[in-house]
Amino acid sequence: MPGNGVEMSPVKAREQDGPQAGPGPARWSPQSFHVMVKPRGPICNLDCEYCYYLSKETLFPGSGFRMTEEVLENYVRSYIEAQHGPEVTFAWQGGEPTLMGLEFFETVIRLQRKHHRSDVRIVNTLQTNGTKLDDDWGRFFKEHGFLIGLSLDGPRDLHDRYRVTKGGGPSFDDVMHGLRLLQRHGVEHNILCCVHEGNAGAPLEVYRFLRDEAGALHLQFIPIVIRDNDTGFQEGSGVVPPSVGSRQYGEFLVAIFDDWVRQDVGRVFVQIFDEALAAWAGSGPSLCVFQETCGLGLAMEHSGDLYCCDHFVEPRHELGNINGTELADLVASEKQWRFGMAKRDTLTRYCRECDVRFICNGGCPKNRFETTPDGEPGLDYLCEGHHAFFRHIDGPMQIMADLWRSRRSPALIMEIQTREDVELPSRLAEISRNARCPCGSGKKFKHCHGRE
Numbered sequence: 001m002p003g004n005g006v007e008m009s010p011v012k013a014r015e016q017d018g019p020q021a022g023p024g025p026a027r028w029s030p031q032s033f034h035v036m037v038k039p040r041g042p043i044c045n046l047d048c049e050y051c052y053y054l055s056k057e058t059l060f061p062g063s064g065f066r067m068t069e070e071v072l073e074n075y076v077r078s079y080i081e082a083q084h085g086p087e088v089t090f091a092w093q094g095g096e097p098t099l100m101g102l103e104f105f106e107t108v109i110r111l112q113r114k115h116h117r118s119d120v121r122i123v124n125t126l127q128t129n130g131t132k133l134d135d136d137w138g139r140f141f142k143e144h145g146f147l148i149g150l151s152l153d154g155p156r157d158l159h160d161r162y163r164v165t166k167g168g169g170p171s172f173d174d175v176m177h178g179l180r181l182l183q184r185h186g187v188e189h190n191i192l193c194c195v196h197e198g199n200a201g202a203p204l205e206v207y208r209f210l211r212d213e214a215g216a217l218h219l220q221f222i223p224i225v226i227r228d229n230d231t232g233f234q235e236g237s238g239v240v241p242p243s244v245g246s247r248q249y250g251e252f253l254v255a256i257f258d259d260w261v262r263q264d265v266g267r268v269f270v271q272i273f274d275e276a277l278a279a280w281a282g283s284g285p286s287l288c289v290f291q292e293t294c295g296l297g298l299a300m301e302h303s304g305d306l307y308c309c310d311h312f313v314e315p316r317h318e319l320g321n322i323n324g325t326e327l328a329d330l331v332a333s334e335k336q337w338r339f340g341m342a343k344r345d346t347l348t349r350y351c352r353e354c355d356v357r358f359i360c361n362g363g364c365p366k367n368r369f370e371t372t373p374d375g376e377p378g379l380d381y382l383c384e385g386h387h388a389f390f391r392h393i394d395g396p397m398q399i400m401a402d403l404w405r406s407r408r409s410p411a412l413i414m415e416i417q418t419r420e421d422v423e424l425p426s427r428l429a430e431i432s433r434n435a436r437c438p439c440g441s442g443k444k445f446k447h448c449h450g451r452e
């Protein structure tokens, strides 16, 4: 699974804040940034119907799609040199990165040791479809502390709807074999679950399967939004199947949140819930999608070509090649600065006045192809779903944020929620129709639980 916006790092979001407002790009000198590296380019053994990356093959006619050791070493050296934080996170993606073979990643470790700086800790993350994993991979990942992101869309029938082999066959058994192997070897992992029209109608079935049967405690839900065009680039209005509907995505998140907030807080980690809590607690979201600006999550192809973002691997967003220019210089370019600032500078007035802007920030620019109610272009396709979800969780999030600020566990929300569930029916019976609904939605009772 290639990157998908929300999962800037396959395992844990570690991105720093994006470019800051200032007089111009002269101030743009990122202390740390993140690159999704595609050593095998868009090549993959699966043929998922919603994959947005397979089509990138056309950008490299005649290529063998294998990163050479020369490009790899250049990247490892320049990436470590360019980072000024305490941790350097390498993110290996695809296509399917395990198609490079284990020897490639043994070379990665050797080169990281060669160019290692004593003041930084090196971490490797790898996003995989899991179908090629065996015990050798498991031992290797464990020995070198890789954090693995594995793509799984729910139980068998929902997963196999779109995550299919080149021949159109199912992949569920192979993925589950890969997951069990990671678990057997004690490899740290999380699950990346794409939300599309095939599984969005079954939120609890998906969530409980991932939690109870897959045994996954770190989850990311990624909305599938495929724009209607023949290029595979970010252009064209409207979406095509199997894109998730905006409202449908919001309802999917609401249903899972309502389950999670009653029994799984502090036990199961759902990325968008963590992001929300950080925002409600005042520390701000860490994912580019929810930050005011972006531009610190780039993508690099097997050739060394660097792009503004994994979702904008297209000629007009190419920054250059690391074999001709230092990586740090490409990232610090005016072009990349403008890319990151555009997220804030093109925000619609509708978003600027929105009550959940502090967590949403207008969503990812790749999805901003809708029009606001007052006719301004550039609204996030997922606006309706995000807004409904963020409004829905406002009450519990305020409580969790207060608990956190007073150094108590946000998990206490589960007791509070259970008590409210018991008391709510009697409070609803006494409330007048124009009073605020006691469920905490902020709406009038007659527009909420008291709706006819």
Ligand code: SF4
Binding pocket: 001, 002, 044, 045, 046, 047, 048, 050, 051, 052, 053, 054, 094, 095, 096, 128, 129, 151
């Ligand atoms: S596993 Fe599926 S989504 Fe991921 S790169 Fe392969 S075809 Fe694309």
Ligand code: SF4
Binding pocket: 004, 005, 006, 288, 289, 290, 294, 295, 296, 297, 309, 310, 311, 343, 363, 364, 365, 366
């Ligand atoms: S366009 Fe910006 S917000 Fe969207 S995925 Fe890329 S870096 Fe993140």
Ligand code: SF4
Binding pocket: 350, 351, 352, 354, 355, 356, 357, 360, 361, 362, 363, 379, 380, 382, 383, 384, 386, 387
């Ligand atoms: S919820 Fe909608 S209006 Fe509000 S910030 Fe997000 S995209 Fe903009």
